[in-house]
Amino acid sequence: xxxxxxxALYKPKRTAVDDxxxxxYMSHELDPKCLDDRQPSFGLTNRGELIPCCWxxxxxxxxxxxxxxxxxxxxxxxxxxxxxxxxxDEWIQFSKNISNGIGFISCxxxxxxxxxxxxxxxxxxxxxxxxxxxxxGSTSKKVRIREL
Numbered sequence: 001x002x003x004x005x006x007x008a009l010y011k012p013k014r015t016a017v018d019d020x021x022x023x024x025y026m027s028h029e030l031d032p033k034c035l036d037d038r039q040p041s042f043g044l045t046n047r048g049e050l051i052p053c054c055w056x057x058x059x060x061x062x063x064x065x066x067x068x069x070x071x072x073x074x075x076x077x078x079x080x081x082x083x084x085x086x087x088x089d090e091w092i093q094f095s096k097n098i099s100n101g102i103g104f105i106s107c108x109x110x111x112x113x114x115x116x117x118x119x120x121x122x123x124x125x126x127x128x129x130x131x132x133x134x135x136x137g138s139t140s141k142k143v144r145i146r147e148l
Contacts, residue, residue, distance in 0.1 A: 021060070022105055028112035030101045042082075049074040050085050052094065055110040067104050070094055 033039035034052050043054035049071050051057055061067045073088040085091060098107065 022063070025105050025108045025112075028108045030098070030103055030107060030111055031113045032098045032103065032107065032111050034111075035099065044076070048076050050076055050082060052098075052107075053110075055106045056104060058106060061104050061106050064104055066090075066094075 039053050041053075043051040043057060045051060045057045051071070051074065056067075062071075070090045073090045074085055076082075076085070079085050097103065103111070
């Protein structure tokens with residue numbers, strides 16, 4: 001990776017437009033999905049970094065110094081387990097901050113408080129397995145709907 005690529009990935013320059021967007025998003029009150037079962041998993045970047053969720057992997061977050069610190073301790077190849085990453089000071093601080101309504105830019109955009117869920121809706125079904133008859137006369141029963 002040359003210096004220009006490294007700069008773009010790990011130390012992007014911030015513009016006035018970025019600052020305006022950041023100010024707008026950071027004003028939103030948080031309803032973090034990563035604290036309950038609405039966002040049950042972490043994200044993994046194509047650079048091998050563990051991140052709190054897939055929405056976090058963007059250039060805007062990379063402007064944030066705290067996000068850069070989180071990424072610096074999130075390279076999966078540097079650890080023997082995910083737990084080792086999650087128990088670093090940076091991840092513990094992220095957890096405390098998000099619990100207190102302080103998050104990264106994407107947190108304030110994706111997980112802002114809304115009247116109705118916006119990003120995901122799951123319909124969960126229960127059945128005894130797939131059978132050819134199910135194609136024409138479904139025996140599946142809707143168990144619940146989960147909106148995230």
